[in-house]
Amino acid sequence: MDGGIITKKPSVTSSQVAEHAGVSQSAVSRTFTPGASISPKTRAKVLAAAKELGYRPNAIARSLITSRSRIIAVVMAYLENLFYPDVLEELGRRLAAENYHVLLFTGFMDRDSDPVFDQLMQYRVDGIILASTSLSSQLSEECTVAGIPVVLFNRTTEKAAASSVTTRNREGGRLLAEFLIAGGHKSFGYISGLENSSTNRDRLIGFREGLKAGGFSKIEVRTGNYNRADAEAAARELLSLPKRPQAIFVANDHMAVAVMDVARYEFGLTIPKDLSIVGYDDVGPARWPSYGITSVTQPIMPMAEATVDILMDQIASGEIEPQHRVIPGELIVRTSARLPKTGIVERDGVKFYKSAATR
Amino acid sequence: MDGGIITKKPSVTSSQVAEHAGVSQSAVSRTFTPGASISPKTRAKVLAAAKELGYRPNAIARSLITSRSRIIAVVMAYLENLFYPDVLEELGRRLAAENYHVLLFTGFMDRDSDPVFDQLMQYRVDGIILASTSLSSQLSEECTVAGIPVVLFNRTTEKAAASSVTTRNREGGRLLAEFLIAGGHKSFGYISGLENSSTNRDRLIGFREGLKAGGFSKIEVRTGNYNRADAEAAARELLSLPKRPQAIFVANDHMAVAVMDVARYEFGLTIPKDLSIVGYDDVGPARWPSYGITSVTQPIMPMAEATVDILMDQIASGEIEPQHRVIPGELIVRTSARLPKTGIVERDGVKFYKSAATR
DNA sequence: CTCGATCTTGCATACGTATGCAAAGATTGC
């Protein structure tokens, strides 16, 4: 641990501004506190003195007094899945618009997340956003007692102590099953994400239900753990089966592009002629023409908006009763899977598949 | 601005722990301050009381007293370029290992960055990492006066007030020129990043120098602004020229994959038979077999390591004289460009191009 | 046992800001 002292000019304090402006420190504080009572004349004097001295209010001191740091902890175990950087950027933008700031915890894929939680709690954050990671019931309870709003992004929990923003994963899985059956596929594979992820579980459940409704009950399942290397390995296993599935549903697009690479470059398959691949979340590369993944969308903007809305509402009201927002997605049709004869609609030059039940 | 009050149980204070343990608040503080003097017996009493009461030290209060927040501001205007999420994850990991935390400012691509700077300075951050954005001389001076270390990541500046971590962009550009000439290319294009970016400038300078040394002086230059849409537009312009360049050097791989998509899917070109494409930074998708971009590497780990080392050194010593680290990259050869007959070396199953001068 | 050196402890204070409250000043209506 370092023990050095930084030789530097101390920051200008509100007391120095007060002396310079010929008013009290209290007047300076009120000048910089939105909604506080200060006369226009005094305000002008304070602002002039502050500018001349290069004063910047100390957010740390203010946090201590107001019990409000205006810091939101965002926990993302990894950024490898290209969906999460987009989410992070959008969250950062929206939180900044509300004058909140992101304390980011990331890069602990292979480590226990308890130290992360300990650290963020020390900073007395105003709220917590958990993406791609979960919260134990003990820690959840602590947040509840402390009155700190928690929003699970793209996760759900049975514990019901945290709010959540998700998409209709189960319906998405079902819709994909229907789409593949309508395209004439007779055998199916599924590459899952993490076993303990609610999104993964729901997507598979929906897929099973959809296949079952079409008279299919067998799925070859392999685990991709939401990362590229494991997805590649899972793809190799599925594609090496004596009876290769005609279609593979990959639990997210980050893995789907890896599966497509393996299929084309290691097994020499043509997509979608030899094999159909469908994914979930419609992240960056899935949209690129080199992949063109047919995928259920997870609309980042509405999800980020809902997340920030919940947080702001709970912080403002002091009421942290869990709120759950479910954002609908759509099955966007590209080039990675064989098409059904019906059910494809086009809107703004983009093709979507609509379930028979909702057409 | 919100005005509500959060109804919640206040956090446990060190004074409450002290009372519970039958010692002074000072003893509690010393128990949680690394290196402070505290007897094993008293420490045990305090830790037991702290655990029983669920005490978590208040990092905000400690920051106020110690003038050290242990917060590092990381400024990344956008995360669209897939290089930066990887960088961010690695920085987060390394900073956490030093018990520092990332206050992230992102998502302001189209906005002035001054408000960002104002906000981060209010939090009395211990250091600043600027990636994909610059610092005005006025703000740079303010950091110097305040003794706050600033490290430019993947940027340089003539102002010399900030430290920097870069790669050999100029040499990389030169090496790519040599590689393309050796592969028999006779006409060249360049899709640039941002006009005001030092990395972009140096890559183009190096490319010009390398081509000139090989007897070529003409380059068709278009601007891609480091984003996909503008890179696509630039590619369309270059590929629509009466005399299409045989090779295009794209200023970063985020844009290079877009250029390849346009070439293949809009112009029906075969890579590298009809057109060679080379890039810079070797980011995620560039490595995927669907793209296989031949590219100069920007090794994230050593760069992140150097960045954090500089910061830790400067924070510990109080000495913020600018330090500049230049991390060498290599030209990694994949499938996006025609190969020269000589100069290719293989190491661990990966091919590299070595300049004649360094072979 | 004594003394000097070293460790431990609690008291008092500071950090920089926001805010409750009483007093003073300003404004409005009769």
Add this chain to the structure above:
DNA sequence: GCAATCTTTGCATACGTATGCAAGATCGAG
């Protein structure tokens, strides 16, 4: 002009923690 009411201001204090310093306790050597 005066009373009522509203606005503004500065004083005193608090937030939760770390630390300088003096006093007390402990340890080791002579």
